[in-house]
Amino acid sequence: MMPQLLTLLCTEPLPKPSLRAWPSSVAPRGSNITLQCRAPAKDVVFALRKGNIRLNSSPSLASTEGLAEFHLTDLKNSQAGDYICELYRRGAPSIRSPPSDPVLLLVTGDWxxxxxxxxxxxxxxxxxxxxxxxxxxxxxxxxxxxxxxxxxxxxxxxxxxxxxxxxxxxxxxxxxxxxxxxxxxxxxxxxxxxxxxxxxxxxxxxxETIERNSPEGAETGLGAVGIALVAVSALLILLGAFLVYRCSRRRHGAALHKMAKRSCSSKEPEKVETRDQPEKESRDTSAATVSCLPASDEASQVSRAEEPYGVTYAELDIRALNEAPSSQVEQPLETCVYLTLKT
Structure with missing residues (x-):
């Protein structure tokens, strides 16, 4: 009697196991389910009970956590009810663990x-x-x-x-x-x-909703607004650059036009003196006049404007100089020779 009492006093209490049905504790008639009983204990025996009736027992697996599975096949209405599992040590069936929480097994199809x-x-x-x-x-x-x-x-x-x-x-x-x-x-x-x-x-x-004050919501909102602002700013910059370009072109064209007009209106026909033909000074020099280029020729006007002061360009009609005064007629300009006249 004394050794048994010492064994009971020295034996550690058994933990409470857990029980669950897989795939579900609500299953149709004729199906199969598995009741899994688990406890963190070794060298114990698991027992499955329905009410006060012990149905089956199984030893635990050789692992840190003990596990026992009880298979119920071809379910019938009589198998519906509350199930629990418990465990006890080998050779000492009177030492039992607390019972698991009950699992209610329902077999559907009656109503x-x-x-x-x-x-x-x-x-x-x-x-x-x-x-x-x-x-x-x-x-x-x-x-x-x-x-x-x-x-x-x-x-x-x-x-x-x-x-x-x-x-x-x-x-x-x-x-x-x-x-x-x-x-x-x-x-x-x-x-x-x-x-x-x-x-x-x-x-x-x-x-799921994103809070407006959350980092995700703030980042998303600022990102959309930022993209819109960048797009609007780019359009405004392009529009401003285009308007500046158009205004500068107009001002530049107007300046060139005024320069060409002033040059043509201020100059009178000038006499031309050449070393090869000094005797022709008395001839009609009206044909040898300064000819102005059209105002639309912007490139030539710009080049003339850039020449240093004291240089004047004259366009000479060679044919008119060589012919007699009586035979002078208006001829189309064919060849133009530019000479530099010092003033």
Whole structure:
């Protein structure tokens, strides 16, 4: 008696295990599920119970965390109910761990499916509250419990008990993680836990929002405004440069035109003296006059304006100088020779 008492006093207590159903604790009739019992302990035995009935036991795996899996195949209505798992040490079955939290296994298909509706239609903004209403048919009576399901979850995410035909589920301050397909079922609160078919799925989409004062929102807003300002500034600069260019061209053209006009109007026909023909001074020198180029010839006008002071260009009609005065007639200018006259 004394050794057994010492063994009990020296034995460390066993941790509380956890139990979950995969893929879900709400499954249709005839399907297969797996109940997974897990605890951070070695050299222990896991036991699965339904109520007070021990169903099966399995040794833990050789790892830091012990794990035992219990497979339920070809589900029947009689298998619905609350399940727990516990563990004990080998050779000391009287030393047990605290039981896990119960998992309610529901086998669907006993009653018609309910309907599920959302008060908010369309896309839901993050941070809002979403209300889902599950309503059962009117030919089912008694104390009924509703369960809200989400695709991918291993069990009901909310439970409601009511004697009426409908109940509301509330999703508080939704985020992007709340997006998904939802459905609901109703079932008996006691054995044999008859359960309805699940409702048609209802998709909930949550749209994330960017705060105006957040770095992301500020960067996005300033980026758009900055691009617009740069584009407007570039257009204004181009327009200003074009206007300056047009004004300078107009002023430059007007100055050249005035210069050419003043040069043509101020100069009178001048006498030309050459060394080769001094005797022709008495001839009519009206034909040898200074000829002005057209005002539109901007290049030649600019070149003349750049010549130093004291130099005058004269255009000579060679044919008129060689012929007799009586035979002078107006001839088209063919050859022009420019001589430099010193004043």
């Amino acid at each position: 018609p499916k309910p309907s599920l509706q959302a008060q908010q239609r369309g896309v839901v903004t993050a941070g809002d509250n979403v209300t889902l209403q599950c309503q059962r048919p009117g030919n089912v009576f008694g104390l009924i419990r509703f369960a809200l399901l989400k695709a991918g979850a291993t069990g009901p995410i909310q439970l409601r008990t009511t004697v009426g035909k409908e109940t509301d589920f509330s999703l508080q301050t939704v985020t992007a993680q709340d997006s998904g397909n939802y459905s609901c079922v109703y079932f008996q609160t006691q054995a044999p836990f008859w359960t309805s078919l699940p409702s048609d799925p209802l998709e909930i989409r949550v749209r």
